[in-house]
Amino acid sequence: MKARLVQNGQFTIVEDVAETLIPPENGFYWIDASAEDLELLQSLFHLHDLAVEDCLSEEEQRPKIELYDSHYFIVINSIRFDDEEIFLRGLNMFLGKHFIITVTRQRINEIRTLKPILWDEEVNSPDRFLYHLVDLVVDNYINVGDRIENKIEKLEEDILMHTKKSHLNEIIGLRSEILWLKKMLGPQKDLVGTLHKKELRLINNQLQKYFGDIYENAVKIAETFDTYRDLMGNLREAYQSSLSNRANEIMRVFTALTTIFMPLTFITGIYGMNFDYLPGINFPGAEYIVIGGMILVGLSMFYLFRKKDWL
Structure with a gap:
């Protein structure tokens, strides 16, 4: 005090x-x-x-x-x-x-x-x-x-x-x-x-x-x-x-990636079937052409999604 x-x-x-x-x-x-x-x-x-x-x-x-x-x-x-x-x-x-x-x-x-x-x-x-x-x-x-x-x-x-x-x-x-x-x-x-x-x-x-x-x-x-x-x-x-909004952004990215891989999965699915004959299967370098086509499809779809501002 x-x-x-x-x-x-x-x-x-x-x-x-x-x-x-x-x-x-x-x-x-x-x-x-x-x-x-x-x-x-x-x-x-x-x-x-x-x-x-x-x-x-x-x-x-x-x-x-x-x-x-x-x-x-x-x-x-x-x-x-x-x-x-x-x-x-x-x-x-x-x-x-x-x-x-x-x-x-x-x-x-x-x-x-x-x-x-x-x-x-x-x-x-x-x-x-x-x-x-x-x-x-x-x-x-x-x-x-x-x-x-x-x-x-x-x-x-x-x-x-x-x-x-x-x-x-x-x-x-x-x-x-x-x-x-x-x-x-x-x-x-x-x-x-x-x-x-x-x-x-x-x-x-x-x-x-x-x-x-x-x-x-x-x-x-x-x-x-x-x-x-x-x-x-x-x-x-x-x-x-x-x-x-963050969850929506994540779902949009996942949806876009899934969409891009859909045609690639379709192509690999066809060439993964157990048939004796598939178009171009005996063509020399066919595997490179298919892989190149898959890459081209994937890049094209990615470019399209970016252009439309979906990604």
């Missing part, structure tokens, strides 16, 4: 977390904690039992905001995409009048990225800290969405050029990830909408207007992932169509 006094974007480490109970003359306290620190923090800040229980739960929490007398409890999901799987990491926050507590189980990149922004913007209140952190989280969804779109386009190109059985597993896997993520985007959009529209005494009225931009981005993200879900359906249809 790290406790910091934030004054105009500048950090001062606080050694004794109990000092954060007293509001500072300037700035606010930011406590970056883990689940193991909640027992101490709950007794100090009187955090609500249900909020603490949600933080300690192993189950994945949906984005939400809970309003209590002395603080707000906010849950939002950070996203990470490693080109194979989408990961959501819960970011729990307790917002008070002079403090904000962030509780995470894994490392959240947005918290690391946030520090220089606090410095540049000279952030001096916990609600502005919350605004910039939520903004970073939502923006990261846009970045992940762009990467998913690129992956879909590349997968579509690969399917059209060289269809493989492994492509179906990729389509199913990515589609299930998108559908799973869609379930979280709705509540996350509602959370940002609440921060923007609802009157909240711990968030400055002027600052709430800025949450409107984040809300618009959250709506766009939800709509974008709706589009990705439809694209994955189209991609599966393209995969099935590509397999059918």
Whole structure:
């Protein structure tokens, strides 16, 4: 657990977390904690039992905001995409009048990225800290969405050029990830909408207007992932169509080869019969004439099929 006094974007480490109970003359306290620190923090800040229980739960929490007398409890999901799987990491926050507590189980990149922004913007209140952190989280969804779109386009190109059985597993896997993520985007959009529209005494009225931009981005993200879900359906249809076309191409080649060999089989069939006399059987070099004729017939039919674009 790290406790910091934030004054105009500048950090001062606080050694004794109990000092954060007293509001500072300037700035606010930011406590970056883990689940193991909640027992101490709950007794100090009187955090609500249900909020603490949600933080300690192993189950994945949906984005939400809970309003209590002395603080707000906010849950939002950070996203990470490693080109194979989408990961959501819960970011729990307790917002008070002079403090904000962030509780995470894994490392959240947005918290690391946030520090220089606090410095540049000279952030001096916990609600502005919350605004910039939520903004970073939502923006990261846009970045992940762009990467998913690129992956879909590349997968579509690969399917059209060289269809493989492994492509179906990729389509199913990515589609299930998108559908799973869609379930979280709705509540996350509602959370940002609440921060923007609802009157909240711990968030400055002027600052709430800025949450409107984040809300618009959250709506766009939800709509974008709706589009990705439809694209994955189209991609599966393209995969099935590509397999059918490939099978048709193979059958066309086999049919053409069978057709070419039909007259050759007819000729060899005649001269393979056990008759005492066949036309030209005693003619010198007859076998070369027959073989040459068979080659000529085969090449002629091959040329005809190529000319008609059947091969």
